[in-house]
Amino acid sequence: MTATQRANRALTLGERAAFLAEKSKEVRSRVLSMIYTAKSGHPGGALSAADIVTALYFDILRVDPANPRWPDRDRFLLSKGHACPVLYTCLAMRGYFALEHLDTLRQFESILQGHPIRKTPGIDMTTGSLGHGLSIGLGMALDGKLRGKDYTVYVMLGDGEINEGHVWEAAMAATKYKTDNLIAFVDRNRLQMDGCCDDIMPMGDIAAKFKAFGWKTFEIDGHDMERILRTIEKARRVRGKPACIVANTVKGKGVSYMEDRFEWHGKCPDTDQLACAMREIWGEDS
Amino acid sequence: MRPNAMTPATVPTRRAFSERMAEYGAIDSDFVVFEADIGYSTFSHLFGDRYPERYFNMGIAEGNMVSAAAGMAADGRTAVASSYGVFITMRALESVRTFVCYPDLNVKFLSSHGGFTPSIDGVTHQATEDIANMTTLPNMKVLVPADTWAAKKLFDVAMQTPGPVFVRLMRDPILDLYEPGDSFRLGGSHVVIEGSDVTIATYGDILFPSIEAAQLLAAEGIRAEVLDLYSVKPFDREGLLKSLDKTGALVVAENHQKRNGLGYELSNFCLKNRVVPFDNLGLEDTFAESGSYGKLLEKYGLSKTCIAEAAKRLLRRA
Ligand SMILES: Cc1ncc(C[n+]2csc(CCOP(=O)(O)OP(=O)(O)O)c2C)c(N)n1
Ligand SMILES: [Mg+2]
Numbered sequence: 001m002t003a004t005q006r007a008n009r010a011l012t013l014g015e016r017a018a019f020l021a022e023k024s025k026e027v028r029s030r031v032l033s034m035i036y037t038a039k040s041g042h043p044g045g046a047l048s049a050a051d052i053v054t055a056l057y058f059d060i061l062r063v064d065p066a067n068p069r070w071p072d073r074d075r076f077l078l079s080k081g082h083a084c085p086v087l088y089t090c091l092a093m094r095g096y097f098a099l100e101h102l103d104t105l106r107q108f109e110s111i112l113q114g115h116p117i118r119k120t121p122g123i124d125m126t127t128g129s130l131g132h133g134l135s136i137g138l139g140m141a142l143d144g145k146l147r148g149k150d151y152t153v154y155v156m157l158g159d160g161e162i163n164e165g166h167v168w169e170a171a172m173a174a175t176k177y178k179t180d181n182l183i184a185f186v187d188r189n190r191l192q193m194d195g196c197c198d199d200i201m202p203m204g205d206i207a208a209k210f211k212a213f214g215w216k217t218f219e220i221d222g223h224d225m226e227r228i229l230r231t232i233e234k235a236r237r238v239r240g241k242p243a244c245i246v247a248n249t250v251k252g253k254g255v256s257y258m259e260d261r262f263e264w265h266g267k268c269p270d271t272d273q274l275a276c277a278m279r280e281i282w283g284e285d286s
Numbered sequence: 287m288r289p290n291a292m293t294p295a296t297v298p299t300r301r302a303f304s305e306r307m308a309e310y311g312a313i314d315s316d317f318v319v320f321e322a323d324i325g326y327s328t329f330s331h332l333f334g335d336r337y338p339e340r341y342f343n344m345g346i347a348e349g350n351m352v353s354a355a356a357g358m359a360a361d362g363r364t365a366v367a368s369s370y371g372v373f374i375t376m377r378a379l380e381s382v383r384t385f386v387c388y389p390d391l392n393v394k395f396l397s398s399h400g401g402f403t404p405s406i407d408g409v410t411h412q413a414t415e416d417i418a419n420m421t422t423l424p425n426m427k428v429l430v431p432a433d434t435w436a437a438k439k440l441f442d443v444a445m446q447t448p449g450p451v452f453v454r455l456m457r458d459p460i461l462d463l464y465e466p467g468d469s470f471r472l473g474g475s476h477v478v479i480e481g482s483d484v485t486i487a488t489y490g491d492i493l494f495p496s497i498e499a500a501q502l503l504a505a506e507g508i509r510a511e512v513l514d515l516y517s518v519k520p521f522d523r524e525g526l527l528k529s530l531d532k533t534g535a536l537v538v539a540e541n542h543q544k545r546n547g548l549g550y551e552l553s554n555f556c557l558k559n560r561v562v563p564f565d566n567l568g569l570e571d572t573f574a575e576s577g578s579y580g581k582l583l584e585k586y587g588l589s590k591t592c593i594a595e596a597a598k599r600l601l602r603r604a
Binding site: 038040081106107108109110113114115117126127128129130131160161163164165192193194200201 | 321323324325326327331343344345346347349350372373377406407408409410411575576577578581582585
């Protein structure tokens with residue numbers, strides 16, 4: 001357990017949530033700055049996932065940034081790898097590598113590739129080709145069981161990503177092997193690349209689908225820090241089956257002109273847009 | 287064709303191909319297009335906007351998309367399946383092989399982001415093994431346009447060619463070389479620059495650094511012939527032999543793994559038919575990385591200087 005986590009344990013849920021809400025502002029603003037500097041990247045899905053990823057890295061995950069491959073660490077796979085600016089930001093803010101690296105996103109010979117790779121400290125697997133993360137997380141969960149380790153594997157899926165049949169093959173196998181050390185999030189922002197999920201490929205009731213595959217399911221507001229913390233804690237207590245948390249979110253959350261707009265899936269803000277986003281995130285009057 | 291007066295391309299080949307595809311909807315009213323949630327990136331939406339009832343967006347599920355396209359084509363219809371090269375040629379590979387190529391169906395592949403043209407996205411999105419995977423499949427034909435007119439014309443070639451055709455397209459616009467009057471055919475090629483000292487055979491984006499390499503070489507008195515093998519499979523055997531008759535040396539440059547790319551194919555052909563000093567440029571058994579396209583060309587040995595140096599090395603050896 002890290003010092004921060006030890007300290008956090010003494011806090012009330014409300015205090016922890018307030019601390020994370022404040023952190024998430026810095027995370028969001030760094031995400032947008034790095035995409036702006038790179039002139040390329042995916043803001044929409046990074047912002048919808050920002051609160052959960054912040055909660056994981058600044059409260060939930062048992063990790064040691066000084067020892068990224070510590071065998072007892074919890075694992076986090078950002079299966080929707082295009083959202084990696086949010087992951088890179090949290091890793092840098094936790095001290096896995098210097099914050100300056102955030103300015104090198106997607107550039108030649110940077111440790112921060114366009115999509116995540118294992119060479120980046122704190123990242124355990126390639127992601128970005130959608131649909132593989134849950135299978136990989138399943139493998140890591142099985143590895144933990146075989147080794148008698150008590151770590152938890154968290155996987156963040158996109159609600160478009162789960163169109164891939166591969167995801168449901170993993171869902172099936174996780175139930176067979178009772179991987180109760182595997183927790184999946186579905187970032188339910190209702191948009192994918194070409195438009196609304198309901199138009200491109202309607203997934204209907206996602207929690208019901210995971211439940212039908214034998215998973216314990218939860219459905220929450222993915223921007224409510226208290227709910228996020230409480231639900232993850234509940235999911236970790238589930239025994240004999242994997243757990244899925246369907247998080248209802250807003251794509252582009254925190255920046256009004258990006259919110260719920262599929263055009264902002266993979267678009268970079270210009271200078272004025274960035275300034276406007278920063279004011280909104282920090283809640284300052286313009 | 288205007289190799290000495292090329293203009294910056296205004297659209298990438300992925301868009302030019304899709305523009306022609308949208309026009310084709312009126313020519314063949316049975317023609318259908320399948321997409322996998324990147325229709326605004328492949329520009330297949332241009333067809334979908336006009337013919338929504340013949341446009342099937344299958345979501346992020348490329349394997350299902352290709353098998354469904356095979357089913358749609360099973361009774362004589364022509365279908366295009368559209369996605370990025372990595373996903374078509376790897377995730378959906380068995381569907382392509384066993385359900386499109388083996389039954390020899392009229393499914394054409396709009397395969398965007400070929401080679402490392404999606405440079406900044408990184409390796410997950412770069413299709414640097416696509417030519418190897420596709421040329422290996424019996425019945426599959428492989429076309430790679432370098433510019434806007436080539437993309438439009440090769441769309442027509444793909445439609446006129448029976449059976450599966452894979453068309454590799456690129457992410458960003460580079461230069462425009464061809465003109466509306468230039469003709470393209472399955473198994474054809476274009477001599478873009480004539481020369482008598484060395485042949486540079488290439489396709490797609492690498493045509494442009496190859497042309498620049500020939501210009502560098504010309505300044506040193508070396509006359510390189512640049513051959514655009516836009517039909518990668520089948521390639522233009524007569525065209526290649528004719529060029530080698532003149533030059534007697536061959537450099538193949540491609541945005542692809544060296545292994546099992548066009549270079550391997552041509553070296554095999556030359557060993558059997560015409561032994562000449564030979565070199566091939568491409569990824570040397572390595573993945574690329576994120577970075578600007580220009581930096582990647584330099585690092586992975588495909589810039590104009592790298593190509594010119596390779597030609598000079600060959601001539602010293604000859
Ligand atoms: C296998 C695969 N197919 C297509 C893509 C291109 N792509 C990148 S992001 C994306 C949309 C993802 O939508 P979703 O999972 O809902 O992510 P989010 O809304 O959270 O950004 C697509 C189609 C990809 N990366 N991988
Ligand atoms: Mg989504």
